[in-house]
C-alpha cells in the first residue's frame with residue numbers, strides 16, 4: 356500500500372508537470388496577442404507595451420516558462436490579465452461551487468442508485484427491475500445539460516418550484532445538482548445491480564439464505580458490502596465525469612463556478628487563469644484516478660495481508 | 667423400547683425443473699435422532715437435490731419444484747462440500763458467528779464454546795480472520811460450528827468431507843459422529859465414497875437415477891448388499907488402500923435426469939436383468955424390518 360501511494364504521488368507530480376508545460380506552450384503558440392485581446396484592438400502601442408512589461412510577456416518564452424513553473428511550486432498561479440488580481444484566491448472561490456455541484460451530484464446519484472440497485476437485484480427482470488432498467492436506459496441517453504434545461508422549463512418556468520437564479524449556496528442549486536445526479540445515477544445503478552445479481556448467486560448467499568438470514572438483511576449487510584469496492588471504484592471514475600458535467604451545467608444555470616470563469620478567461624485570452632484552470636482539472640482527474648487505484652487495491656487485497664493459510 | 671419420532675421423514679418426494687428434468691423420483695426415508703443416514707450413489711443420482719429439497723432450499727433455486735410430503739423437526743442446518751465457497755469472503759469468522767447466533771431464537775452456546783467444540787482456536791486472532799486464510803479442514807469445522815449455532819435437530823452434510831485430505835477427513839468424520847451423540851442430531855450424509863459411508867453411517871440409502879433402490883442398516887448393507895447396483899458399486903469401488911481415489915464407474919451410464927419412466931432404470935447395466943425388468947419399474951418393497959429394495963431379481967429370489 357505504501358508503495359502504491361508513493362508511485363501514485365510520483366505519477367501525480369509527473370502528470371501535473373507535463374500538463375502545465377503543455378498548456379503553457381500551447382497557449383503561447385496560438386495565434387493572437389493576449390495584450391490586444393485584453394486591452395482591445397483600439398488600445399495604443401504604449402499601453403500594449405506597458406501591459407506586456409507588467410506581465411513579463413516581453414521576455415523570452417523560456418524565462419516566462421521558468422518563472423511560471425517556479426511560481427507553481429509555491430502555489431502562485433500569477434495574476435489575472437483582466438482584473439490584475441492573484442488567480443489562486445479567485446480560482447479557490449469558484450472551485451467551491453463547482454465542487455459543491457459535483458459532490459452534490461454524486462450524493463444524489465448514490466441516493467438514487469443504491470436503493471434502486473438493491474431493489475432491482477432482489478428480483479431480476481421483475482416488474483421493478485424492468486422499469487428501472489428502462490428508465491436508466493432513457494436517462495443514459497440524455498446529457499446532463501438537456502436534463503437541466505428540461506428541469507428549468509418544467510420546475511422553474513411552469514411549476515415555479517425552484518427559482519431560476521440565485522446567489523451563494525441556496526435552493527437554486529437543487530436543479531443543477533439533480534440534473535448531474537440523474538445523469539450519473541444510471542451507471543452506478545447498473546454496476547450495482549449487475550454486481551449484486553452475481554453476488555446473490557454465489558454459494559455463500561445460498562448458505563446464508565438457507566440458514567435463515569432474511570433476504571433484506573442479506574442484501575444490505577452482506578451482498579452490498581461485498582460489492583462496495585467495485586461500486587466505489589466506478590463512483591470514483593464517475594466523479595471525474597461529474598466535475599466535467601458541473602462545468603457544463605454551470606453554463607446552463609448561469610452559475611459562477613470554475614466553468615464560467617474558464618469560459619470567460621478563454622474568450623478574453625486571460626492566460627494565467629486558463630493555465631491554472633487546466634492544471635486544477637488535471638489535478639482533480641489524477642486525484643480521482645489515485646482514489647480509484649487505492650480502493651481497487653484495498654478490495655483485492657482484502658483479507659490477504661494478515662497472516663497466511665495454516666493447516 | 668419404543669423408537670423415537672424421526673427427526674426428519676419424507677414420503678414420495680419428487681424434484682422437477684421446468685426444462686423437463688426430473689432428478690428425484692418418489693423418495694421416502696426416515697432419519698432418527700442421533701443417527702447418520704448416508705445417501706450414496708454415483709454423481710448425478712439426485713442425492714444433492716434430494717438433500718436440498720428436504721432442507722427446503724427450493725425457494726432459493728430458480729425453477730426447482732418439489733412435490734411430496736416432508737415432515738419432522740423444523741430446526742435444520744446444512745454443510746457443503748466446498749466450505750470455502752459457502753462462507754462469505756468479505757466477513758470474518760467472528761462476523762459469521764455473530765450473524766448465525768442471532769438466527770437461533772435462544773442461543774445456548776457462545777462462539778468460543780462452538781469453536782472449542784469443533785477443535786478450533788478460540789482466540790481473537792483466529793476469529794478475526796477471513797475464511798480464505800483458513801485451511802479446508804478449518805473452513806469445514808467453522809461451517810459445522812456455524813450450523814451448530816442454529817441448534818438444529820437435523821444436519822444435512824452434502825459431500826462434506828469429499829474435498830478434505832485423508833487425515834482431516836477422518837477427524838471431521840469423528841467430529842460428525844460426536845455431534846450425533848452429544849446433540850442427538852439426525853444427520854443426512856451425502857457421499858459417493860463408500861468408505862466414508864461405511865465409517866460413519868447407521869443407515870444407508872443407495873440412490874440411482876433419482877430413486878432410492880436399496881435401504882438398509884449400514885452393517886447389513888456392507889455385508890449383504892441386495893440390489894445389483896449396490897453390489898456393482900462395491901465391486902467397482904477401490905479398496906481401503908485407495909480410499910482417496912474416486913469411485914470407478916460401473917460399465918454403462920446412468921439414465922439422464924429427464925429420462926422417461928419405463929422399466930428398471932438400471933436395466934442396461936444390470937448383470938442380473940430379467941425380461942420383466944425392461945417393462946416394469948420395480949417398486950420399493952420392505953423385505954424385513956429396515957430392509958427395503960426395489961429389484962425384480964431380489965423379489966423373485968425371496969419369493970415376493
Ligand code: SF4
Nearest residue numbers: 930936943961962963
Ligand atoms: S430390476 Fe432387474 S434390471 Fe433392475 S436391478 Fe433388478 S434385476 Fe437388474
